[in-house]
Amino acid sequence: MANHRQTGGPYLAGVELGGTKCICALADTSGAIFARERVATGHPSETLSRIETILHGWRREHDIAAIGIASFGPLDTDPASANYGQLLATPKPGWAGADLRRLLWDTPFLIDTDVNGAALAEGVWGAARDLRSWCYVTIGTGVGVAPIIDRRPVVGLGHAEAGHMIVPSPQPGWVGSCSFHKGCVEGFVSGPALEARCGQPASDIADSDEVWDDVAQIVATLCHNLAVTVVPERIMLGGSVAINRPHLLEVIRAKLNASLAGYAHGARIAQMPEFLVTAKLGEDAGPLGSIRLAQLAMATSAP
Incomplete structure (x- = not known):
């Protein structure tokens, strides 16, 4: 905007x-x-x-x-x-x-x-205007996830930190670059994590590099876990890594549908291309x- x-x-x-x-x-x-x-x-x-x-x-x-x-x-x-x-x-x-x-x-x-602020903004001006529940995932310097239920961020002992969800490693022996957790999403796919793995800034990594298939798999795993726990009406991806690699969206969507395998509401999700989208507000989200x-x-x- x-x-x-x-x-x-x-x-x-x-x-x-x-x-x-x-x-x-x-x-x-x-x-x-x-x-x-x-x-x-x-x-x-x-x-x-x-x-x-x-x-x-x-x-x-x-x-x-x-x-x-x-x-x-x-x-x-x-x-x-x-x-x-x-x-x-x-x-x-x-x-x-x-x-x-x-x-x-x-x-x-x-x-x-x-990330909660950006998610709430998407609910007013962006890709979640007509929804009651959604998840906003930002992939950049870190990985943040905002689960929104009844148009309010999920709260408990603290705010959601699903970017630190533990997922399978995309590469044998690679535990990621997170200083707190071995094998978390942020430690694998954030900008600094990609630079640590590839030896160059994420913005310089070629679209054809196989690392992007690993990124897509990890983000799809994150979305799978959100789909079966938070049960959002939509998941939207934002942040510099996601915004600058638009080709990843279809790859992540295909991997997500394969992972859900039609189970429960997974069959419905497979028929909903609008379930996983790029966040609308881009760099204005923050x-x-x-x-x-x-x-x-x-x-x-x-x-």
């Missing part, structure tokens, strides 16, 4: 904190973004300071009604927790314990994961996810 002309206030501010970059967005209450700023994700103190400068600059010029923060995780997303808004044990060096609440001031706000969180914060605070 392109930037829009500025309209009358009030406004919403959003921050997407990603593994390699952060996007600050300013939008009207309908979600139309008219300003955005990019900050490289480096050391947390420096990164958050730069974001603070942007947000407070906007605050001086605009009536900001709510703020949404959509961050990489793991993240404490429980508003009742004393550590709400803090990063937990994360593969991102130096970020464990970083407190995102420093970005806030006395205005309604909501903090959630970047910024719009943070703005969607701001919309929800504003709605919750309304009298």
